[in-house]
Each structure stands twice: as C-alpha cells, then as structure tokens.
Amino acid sequence: MHGIHKSQSRGSARSASEKSRRTFLGDTGMGLTGLALSSIFFKDGVAQAASSGNSPHLEAQAKSVIWIFFIGGLSHLESFDPKPALNKYAGKSIEDTPFAADVLDKDKINENLLDPSKQTREVFKAIMPLQTGYRRHGDCGLEVSDWFPHMGSCADDLCVVRSMWTIDNNHGAQLTYHTGRKISEGAFPTVGAWVSYGLGSANKNLPEFVVLGNPSADCCGAAWTHGSSYLGPKYAGVRLNVDAKQPLSFVRSANDKLTIEEQREMFGLVGQLNRAAGIQYPDDKELQARIRSYELAFQMQSTVPEVMDFESETKDTQQLYGLDQSATKAFGAKCLAARRLAERGVRFIQLFHGYTGSAGAWDSHIGIKARHSNLAMQVDQPIAGLIKDLKRRGLLDETLVVVGSEFGRTPGAEVRNGRSDSATGRDHHPHGFNVIMAGGGLKRGIVHGATDELGFHAAENRHYVTDLHATVLHQLGLDTRRLEIPGRKRLERDFGEVMHDIIA
C-alpha cells in the first residue's frame, strides 16, 4: 500500500476544512454521524426551508403552485381577451383602422424585443375576425371565449391578467416565460427552481418541484424550462409519469428478496458516505443534489405510485376532471395528479400541454379555428375540474393555479403566399397576451390590465413575464429581490414587480 494517499488532501488548505465541512453539511441539510440510520429521512410534513438558507421572507398566502403551460402560444384573442374591433374591421388592414398609428409604431413594436435586429418578423396587417364567440360568466360577468366554457363556469374564482408581454417573438419565449431570459442568453433558474430553492419541501417524500407532461422541445428550451441553472441540479424539476404502474423506471429493486428495511439502511449508508466524502468538495452542487436525490428516490418508490394511483378518488371526482372522456382523459389525469401532489406538500407542479417535438401544438399559424378549439377541449374541463375540486376541498386558498403560454397570437391573419391555407391562422405575438390564475390568495372574478383595441400591445398595467414570477413568489412568502446567489448578477428584468393590484 505504499504511496497511496488516504485522501485527496493535496488540494486545498487544511485550515479551511472545518469551515468547508460546516458549509457542506449545512448545504446537504443534515448532520452526519450519530444520527440513527433510519432518521436520516425526514418525516412527513417537516419543512426544511433552512437547508437552502432561505426561510420565507414574508407571510405566505399560498403553499403550492400548479403552473400550467400551453406549448406553442395560446391566442389571447380567442381565450380571455375579447376584441370586438377585430370583428368590426375584419378583412381590413390595421392601417385602415383608427388605431394604426399607435399599433404599428415601429419603436413600440421593437421596444420590448431584446435585440430587435435579430428578431425581424413581418407584422401581418389584414385583420382576422375572432374565430369564436364570447359570453359573460358568473356574477362578475367575466367574458370567456366559447372554447373555454368550463373555465367560464369558474369565472368568479378567476383572476385574468390581460397585459402580459415578452421579449422574444419566437418559441424561445417558452424559456423566457419560465426564466425571464432570452434563449440566446442561455439557461437561468426557472420560477419553479426559485420556489424550490427558496422554500424547500413541505414533504421530504416527494420532490418539491415536479414536472408532468412532456416539456418544451429542443428548439425552445427543453429541460431548461424546468431547470435550475446555477442554483444547482438539486432545485430542478423532477419529471414523473402519470401512471400508477410505472411512474418511474426501476421503481422496484431487481432483488426481490430485499426488504424495505434493508434498503432503507443501504440508502442511509449511501447518504452518510456521500456526506463524508463530500467534506472534501464543499461546493459541489452535483454531489449535494445527488445526496438529496437518493433520499428522495427512496421515498418516491412508495409515495409516487401511491400519488399516481387514482383508485381512491371517487367516480364523481374522476368525472370532474374528465377522466371518463377520451379528449380530456390525458390532461385530466395530469390535473388530478397535480392536485394530489399539491395536497401532499409539493411546492411547484409544472404541467405541460401540447408537446409536439417542435414548437408545440398551440402554435396555430394555419387553421387556428380547428386547432385551438380542439386543444381547448382537451384542457378546458380538466383545468376547471381542478379549480372546482381544490375549492370544494378548501385547498384553493393555499394553492395558486396559473395558466399561460409563451405569447399570444397576432390580430392579423398570417399570410402564406401561394398556399391554400394562407390567412387561416395567427402568428406569434409577444406584445400582449393573457394569463389566467385562480386561488392562492389572489382576488377572484377580476380582470387586470388590458391590451389596446386590437389586442396588439399590452396597454394598461403592462407586465413582463417576471412580474408573474414575482407575484407567484410573493404569494408563497418569497421576496424576489432577496433571492440572489453571491457572484450571480441578476438583472433588473429578472426580478419582476409584484402585481399588487391582484392580490386579495
């Protein structure tokens, strides 16, 4: 054994080791030796906010967020932002409306786009009429398009923001919607990762940040849309399948003789050994994430199949989410799983709808009527079911539901020269679009902000996407400006401003 170094001690100075050790143990959330092996797993319901060094900054209104994302760009004009002017001027050019000067002002169009020279995009001027009707719902009289009747039936619980804008006119905006940064700037922590970092878990048996459904495709952010970037992989979203039999691969040991107690002991030792070795690598975020991932994985072997098993849900509940119909079954199951996860203390549940492997199903450059109405049918009842179910269980106050998309769609019809399907769809529209929220301590049955007459620019109470993040964080008791990592400069636009007007 000559010459073997007992440890990799040549590296850094000894004197730093004690400090490093403390830092490391702090970062991984618990002490090392002397703990009974079985106690290295936290019991249900024990919060662990201290682990990230960030206890809640403010009094929390909500405990969990269910963040629903439509991939490809939902038409605000045909969902929650009715524009009768589009019907009035249908077929005319924007130039021939009284709003031309304001709407078509180049400066205004370029104002929000980051690097406008890299984002040249034709403004389609021939106005396309609304492709669906609108009607008023609830006591508040909220106008909701006829493609979303079930959500309309929740009108008195909804909080609609009609004045969102973003900086990218292509689908990289999917990433922007989650990080506030343009895709060419690279990966940054997503809103879910900040929540996970800021709050830790309310349930050590499940990840604090779960992703259901297929995320954005490679073009548009992919895993970055639920990533944690420099916060470290520990805070990234964990993808689960909504399938009780196989919610996770390798969910059972190939050694069928191994008892759960034996495995608990083994996973416990893995954690202890990793912590012991990790003292030499106090800032290794991957190691910290791996330690957490083992603790989680062990628990998830039993908790996740249970969450995804809807046996215990009544027939009535299953129907509420549309599990009995083929159009709504898939997304309904995700919404129901989301409620079950929120109930169990998962902080941030990110649902994706409309994965296609490219820009996303909602991206309706052609045939918007057929596409959007079909997609709306898949999500409308499940989302409404979720809101109603949360409400009747008394969970809507502490659960914030957010529904949105990377941008809206253009008031003008998209011209595709020489094609028979020209002018049947709408192009990408970053200048004004809507998000729909419910619960979580927000006002109910209200509309906040407005786009102009044509639904082009966000005009009143304009909000950049990070304002949505700031508001979500605020409801969870986190102050966006206090979420910062030394050495990682956050830009002004990263923080966002809380939408105080919509908070109850």
Place this chain on the structure above:
Amino acid sequence: MIHCRSRRVNFFACFVLWILPGVANATPANRQGLLQYLGRFRSERLDSCAVCHLRAKPDGAESLDEFPHNAFGDRLRLIGEEAAENGPELTIQERLARTAEEDSDGDGVSNLRELLAGTSPGSAKDKPVAAESERIEKLLAEFAEYSERYQWRPFKPVVRPDVPDVKLTAWTRNPIDRFVAAQHEARGLSPQLSAAPEILLRRVYLDLIGLSPTADEVRTFAAAFETNPQAYDEVVDRLLDDPAYGERWGRHWMDVWRYSDWAGYRDALRDSQRHIWHWRDWIIESLNDDKPYDRMLVEMMAADELVPEDTDAIRATGYLARHYYANRDQWMDNVVKHTTQGFLGITVGCAKCHDHMFDPITQREYYSMRAIFERYNVRTDRVPGVLDTMKAGIPRAYDNALTTNTWFLEAGDERRPVKDEPIPAGVPTSLGGVFAVQQVSLPRLAAKPDRRDFVRQDLLAEAETTSANAKDSTAKQAADSKVAVLRAQFEIEDLEDTGGEGSDEWIAKAKDLVKLQRESAFLDAQVKVKATEAAVSKSTEDIAKAKADEDKASETKAKTSLTTAKKNVDAAKKSLAAAQKAVDADVTTKYESRNQSIYLDKSNGRRLAFARWVTAKENPLTARVAVNHIWLRHFGQGIVPTPNEFGGNGREPTHPALLDWLAAEFTDQGWSMKKLHKLIVMSTTYRMSSRVDTANSTIDPDNRFLWKMPTRRMEGELVRDNLLHISGRLDRTMGGADIDNKLAQKSVRRSVYLRHAHEKLVEFVQIFDGPSVSECYMRETSVKPHQALALANSPLTVEGSRALVAVLHKKTDGRPEQFIEEAYLTILGRQPLPEEAALCRNFLGGDSTRPTDAGRCEKLITVLFNHNDFVAIR
C-alpha cells in the same frame, strides 16, 4: 446545464426568420461588426441606425438613397471603397479602428470617444457633455486594453500564435499550461495543486478508455508514482493503445456524427440503413489505428470516390446512410446542416430560407452545398458468406446520376423551386480554399459489385448445396444445370467487361449459355411436373382419409386442394412442353443475364472535392472545431462553449489563442488524435485537483478559466459499462451487429454496441442523459432521483454486486477491514477515509476475527456503486 442541447440556442435564431422585412436595413453583418468591435463597451444607445445613418429608423426606405449615411457612415463607406480598390477589403471592425481617432462630424470629439460615450459620431448635434470627459477617458483606456486582446477570427485560416510568457513557469509542463496560466495571471486566479495519484489515474482511465482501473492497477500506479517520474506517461501510452480507447472515443464521435442504429422497419432507410453498425465498427477501428482525423472525414464523405474498391473504408460512408425522415428534402437538409455543424461548426442550415444573418453564407451557397450531396444515395453491398442483403451487407453511399438537379427554393419552401437553372455544387466563398470537382471513374467491380469473386463463389456454393440436398435424380440434374449456367454466365460477364461482346468467342459462349439455360429450364419444368403430380396424389390420399374419418371439413378442404393441384399439373405440363420446344429450337445468342445490380461506372466527385476542401489545412474551421470537440470531452467544457456554432451566433471562446495553437499543432502532427489526447492529458492543467477554492470561485464561479479540473459525471454508457467491468462481468468482445436495446440489463457487452435508434433507446443510458439520435453535440448532466433508482434497483447493479462480492470476499477472506479497502479501491478507485471505513465497518457488523457475512458485504458493494464518487469523474 451545459449540454447536448446547446444547439437550441443556435437554431432558434435560424428558424425564426422565414420572412424578411421589406425595408432596407443596416445589414446584420455591419451591425454585427460594430457590436463585435465594441464588445462589452457597447452603449445601449448605440443599438440604433443613427450611428451611421441620418435617420434612426429605415421606415419605408427601399435603398440607401432613401436612408442616407451620416458623416460617419459616409466615412466608413469611403474608406472601405478605397481599400477595396487597392487591395484586400476591410471589415467593418478594421474600418472602425482606422477611423477611431478621426472626428467625422467635426464636433470636437473623436469617433471612438463618441461611440464609447454612446453619442453619434456622425452628428455634430449629438455629443457627450463636458462632465462626461473623465469617464470617457477612463473607458478609452479600458477599451485600448480590450482591443489588444487576442483576435479571435474563426473564419480566417489558423495562424499559430506565440506561446505566452508566464510568471509561474514551474507550474507549466507544456504550451497548453502557458496559455491557461496566462489567463490565470490576468484574472488573479491561482491554479489548484495536482490531484492525488489515484484520482488522476481513475480520471485518465475513464477519459481515455471509459473503464476504471482495477484495485491492483491503482496500487501499482500509486507506488510507481513516488519513484518513477515516467509512471503517468507510461499509463497514458498504454491506455491510448488499449482497444477500449476506440470504444470510448468512438461513442463521443458517434454523438457528433449522429450515429443511429437502424430502426428495424423492414428494409426502410429509417434512422439509418440496415446493418449500419459496420460504420460504427469502422469508427472504432479507425480511432484505434489513429487514422488521421482528416482522412476519417474524407472517407466518411467520399470513400466510394476515393478508394472505390476498399470495402473496409467504404463502411465509413455509413455517415451518409444516416437519415430519419422519409422525405428527400429533409434528408438533404439534415446532411447539409449536420455536416457543416459537426465538421465546421457553422449553422449553414440557417441559410436555407434566407442569407445567413450572422455569418457570411448566402442562401444560394446553401443550395450549392446541397448540390454536393444531391446525387448520392445509399445501397447495400454483399459481404462474403451471405447472399441475402437483408441478413448482412455493407450500407454505403454512391452517386446514382451525373447531372445536376438542385434547385433554389424560394424562402426554403420545397413547393417553390426556381427551375430556371440548377445550382452547381459549391462551398461558401467566405471560407476560402479550393473546391475543385473532378469526375471519378469507378473500377468495374465498384459499379458491378456482384461480379466480385466472393459473390460468385457464394452463388455457386448455394447452387451446389441445392444439388447435394436434391431428393431425386431429376432435382439433382436441375440443380447441377444451375451451377453450369452460373459458371457460363460468369465467363460471359468477364468477356463482356473486357470488351469482348460480339466476338466469335462471345458468340460461341453465348450460344452455349443459351443451350444451358434452355436445358436448365427444361429440367426445372420436369421437377415442377413431378412436384405437382405429388400434390395430386397427396390430396387424393387426404380425401380418402377424411372420408374414412367422416371428417367433412377436411374432406372439403382436400377436395379444393385437389382441384388446384390438378390445375397446377396441367400448367406444369404446358411449361414442360414449352421448355421442350425451346430446347429443340435453333440456338441464338439471346441469353438471360444474371439478376444483379449494376451501378454507374462514374461518380460526380463532388463529395470528394468537398471533403478535400473541408480537410485542407487552410480551412479555417475544421481543425479548430475538431480540437474543441476533443477538449470538451476531456474537460467537460469546450474552449468555444458552443461546439457546433463558431459563427456570430455562438459564444466567445475562453482561450482563443490556445484553441488556435492546438489547431495548428493538430494539423502539424498529421491530424493525429492520439497525439492530441496525449498532449492534453500530460498537461498540468489536466492534472489539477478538482477541489474548490473560495478565492478562485469568487472570481470565476463557473471555472471557465480552468483554475481547477472540472468534476464531470460519467455518461450513461459509462455508468453501465463500469457496473459490468468492475464486477468482472464485462465481455470485451468488439464489434458486430447491434444488440437489442431491450437486452441492456442482460447483455454484458459495452454500451456502444447496444441498439441506439430513435424509438429504440437504452432506458438505463437515457436516464443518465443519453444522447439524442437526431443531434447531440454536447451531453447534458442532470441529477435526478430516476438515476438513483436506476443505480440502486437495476438488475445490472444487483447482479454486479453479487458477482463482485464473490470475488472480493474470496480475495480478502471476508476480513472486514480488508474487504472495505478492496471494495473502495475496486469501485471508487481510492482508499476510504478513516471516517468512511468506520461507517462501512459499522454497517458490516460482526467482529474482525471472523469472516464477515457475504450478504452484508454484497449490500455494501451495492452501496458503493451508488456512491457519488462512482458516477463522478473527479
């Protein structure tokens, strides 16, 4: 979060811009030039047209006349025109530098000062206020320093830079270290000390061969390290000679060259052509032979034109038999897009619909590049011993026409080809170099591969086997006659191939062949008559039997068969009569040719010309891109962080001078990859510890400037391979057909041999961020509970633990202290810390006088396979 998917950053800008505005605009290249010149010194105010133009917005302007230059813009234009008349053109950056001290608008403030202040150097009305002057002078000094930085010009040929002088010379072992140290010194970073020998050993093993060292190898090295200064050097040489090197680096290059196994749908070219694994074997063998990188690229793109009869080399063209979509346009798009991204680090694919926004590539040039490939297709050539190409064969590229049929597509729309004139093959002129197409004449056997001797021998052998297995004399006669026909066909083929058609000899041979073929047909007809008569007898017997059994259903069925059989007899007899008639007829020379594929005897030579242009030393990108790919896979981060994007849309290199130096060294060393690996792993930079240092991480938290060795995580393939290798179960057999991906938990072969296709991926590998089939220039590294479950619960771990415990328990007689040490060395390549040993000891239980329970030991092994240090490469 650096990863496989970094490409999204690049592409994104491409597919946005399918419609361009109808207004004149400062060209993106000029704007880009301005931004590059100013770098981080660009003022927000400058992102406007008013720097060079009279108006801030080009609204409605159709030409420069309607959107005129200001004094500064005029000056830049003028100096550019002057230079173009007298010599080489000046870039915008060069023009900006030459006019920096001038005052174009005559407002008393120099152009550069105005640019730095954010005012217009072309408008006397817009100038910095006096109070600003102190700030501007400071900016000017900083900008001067910034301007003297190494000029990274990826589109200009590589010029080997001088190796910088550094203070800490004792730290540097080779030029790499001097470039790295220069950055350390400029930024106040202090490099980490050397890694401990066992850490270094495991690192270099995993890096070069993808397999960790055994406990004994760790011990031997650690001992030798103290006494033999050459110990590390010797290990590196040994590893580079290990055939596992080709498997390890083969997988890396398979990512870049987007290897996909055949997806397994009949004979469809889906994901790739059937039997594509021959290309994978060629990659591994070539790497092990240290075949020069330039040669590998040429063979992949044009081995069929370069060495048309070299079957081994032609396996390389599997690179072109790689495709997913069923549509030829998409196929061509992918070839152009990935060939340029993979080999040249430029996104030529962006120019499909419009001129490239950031790089000097026009839309027309995109189609010129497509024309290089337009005429190739893919076929399967036979291999010795197997006639059925569905069962075996070499998928390969070949040209199937000599004309040009590439059309310019308006806005990249396949429905809008401009068919006035086809686009000739060509390369982007901005990259320089010589693209000289010369048509290639192919040797006879390349165009007529079924005339190769082994194919003929296989055909004869097949016919002779039929003869040997013949049931009766007629059948035997028929089979023998086939052998004779084949022999005669071969003779006449050879005669024709040497120009003998029409000669007396040919007439005689043709007549003989016709006779043989008629006889053979007659014999076949006889066999057929016999067979059909036998069928009649069989059906008659069946009817009798069914009647006896009173089985109505069978009787009806047999009767139907009898009717058919009788008809067949009549038909066979008719054929026999016709064959008899043919035998008796006058003999002609109209023989029947053998059924075989005949291909063009020429190839366009376009691909070869392109391959030579790509691999010319003067090509500015090829060597830089290759070196960056190799660096990326040693350090987990590229010198250019976007390995498939060296153009304006990519990210700036951290060590541009080092990259240029390495590129020059690489080509000067004959494009030897092994020499480059050795240079890199012998550097002090590579041998640093991966431990963190607070002072350094404050300055450079992402370790971009390499003050420590980055910790990496094993790729999914390595996790699997090492579970097998460490437990002594790995089958080191190399090459051969891909193994069903569903067998990944049972197979004990290396992961590179498991099927990897779009819908046929190895789940275990994918959980550890396995590569995408369509594109993967860089792997991602995530940490997910799914990985913990895969490592804890998979059959690979359970069986690996079982196998390893048997070995180690025996080796240590089950003595707990020894067992723990041996397990650490075997699995993690290092000794346990005292604290770790104590934890393990406690886990094993019992006392040191008796052997420990093998069951506990097995669990400890599983635990160590799940240790972070197993998947981490420190």
